[in-house]
Amino acid sequence: MSLRVEGLEKHFGTVAAVRGVDLDVPSGTFFTLLGPSGCGKTTILRSIAGIYTPDRGRILLDGIEVTTRPIHARNMALVFQNHALFPHMTAFDNVAFGLRMRRVPRAELRTRVDEALTLVRLDGLGTRVPAELSGGQQQRVALARALVVRPSLLLLDEPLSNLDARLRDELRVELRALQHRLGVTTILVTHDIEEAFVLSDRVAVLRAGRIEQIGAPRDLYRTPTTRFVANFVGPANEISLTSIESADGTVCGTTDTGLRLRLPQDAAALAGRPAWLIVRPEHLSVAPGPLSNRLDAVVDDLVYAGAATICRLRIGGTALSMQIPGEATTLTLGARVSVGWQAADSVVLHDP
Numbered sequence: 001m002s003l004r005v006e007g008l009e010k011h012f013g014t015v016a017a018v019r020g021v022d023l024d025v026p027s028g029t030f031f032t033l034l035g036p037s038g039c040g041k042t043t044i045l046r047s048i049a050g051i052y053t054p055d056r057g058r059i060l061l062d063g064i065e066v067t068t069r070p071i072h073a074r075n076m077a078l079v080f081q082n083h084a085l086f087p088h089m090t091a092f093d094n095v096a097f098g099l100r101m102r103r104v105p106r107a108e109l110r111t112r113v114d115e116a117l118t119l120v121r122l123d124g125l126g127t128r129v130p131a132e133l134s135g136g137q138q139q140r141v142a143l144a145r146a147l148v149v150r151p152s153l154l155l156l157d158e159p160l161s162n163l164d165a166r167l168r169d170e171l172r173v174e175l176r177a178l179q180h181r182l183g184v185t186t187i188l189v190t191h192d193i194e195e196a197f198v199l200s201d202r203v204a205v206l207r208a209g210r211i212e213q214i215g216a217p218r219d220l221y222r223t224p225t226t227r228f229v230a231n232f233v234g235p236a237n238e239i240s241l242t243s244i245e246s247a248d249g250t251v252c253g254t255t256d257t258g259l260r261l262r263l264p265q266d267a268a269a270l271a272g273r274p275a276w277l278i279v280r281p282e283h284l285s286v287a288p289g290p291l292s293n294r295l296d297a298v299v300d301d302l303v304y305a306g307a308a309t310i311c312r313l314r315i316g317g318t319a320l321s322m323q324i325p326g327e328a329t330t331l332t333l334g335a336r337v338s339v340g341w342q343a344a345d346s347v348v349l350h351d352p
Contacts, residue, residue: 001152008057035206077146092126291340
């Protein structure tokens with residue numbers, strides 16, 4: 001089922017929680033609403049579900065408007081952050097609850113519940129109550145309860161945030177595989193960048209009730225359109241450019257300290273305007289060889305981060321971060337190094 005949201009607005013008193021949001025989610029897509037706390041993502045999800053009635057805008061499923069339809073008439077299922085299981089019911093009865101409300105015949109109900117429990121790898125555990133299940137198993141019960149009613153749209157409100165890191169990693173993989181297998185259109189709300197990128201086909205990054213950018217995870221990371229997106233989806237070095245010049249096929253920018261840097265070709269569109277150069281830490285290198293930009297720097301700090309070493313650099317009054325794969329590095333604190341990056345690995349934004 002496809003989802004379309006047009007001009008959605010929602011206020012709580014004088015606070016504008018959502019301000020003119022448009023979304024287009026094709027059928028079968030795993031789509032994520034990503035952003036910091038208070039950005040409006042949960043309000044959007046609850047408006048889609050029918051928990052909230054928008055002040056303005058429309059919500060359409062397969063082209064049919066459902067903005068004012070009650071929750072039970074939308075054929076959606078919602079999985080909450082805290083599982084919301086009935087503590088006195090067994091896993092089987094928790095999963096069966098929605099089917100009983102729909103008066104599904106007993107034989108069909110048992111078959112569908114057993115299938116749902118097997119689907120989330122809980123076959124054989126149907127007689128246990130939530131207190132006898134781990135956090136990950138409880139979340140699987142909540143997911144099975146949502147899927148057993150065969151929803152056209154699956155809504156996930158930070159379903160993994162209360163789990164420990166190992167369980168989150170496991171369930172992300174399982175959830176992605178399950179969504180692919182079932183092909184159900186899924187909307188996830190999260191503030192976790194890694195979770196959004198691992199699970200999603202497309203991601204909408206929100207800020208203060210508005211959408212900053214929508215795109216595939218790779219596009220958001222490599223070609224952000226605003227400084228907020230660049231910094232929210234991953235570590236980013238920012239260098240202020242006072243001007244940009246283009247001549248003879250070469251595009252350069254000048255910093256407020258007088259550094260002159262090569263820029264990607266599309267930065268020519270910003271010629272004559274102040275801007276920001278964004279370059280990811282993993283694109284910086286001290287390796288010899290031709291690089292578009294190479295600057296003398298001092299090593300201010302070295303941080304071991306498991307799969308990489310994070311090196312904090314100082315170039316005059318500018319601080320940069322460089323990510324070195326692995327833990328082996330010959331750099332030492334206070335060392336003077338020549339650091340550089342390719343112009344094509346950077347992004348230039350005119351964004352105050």
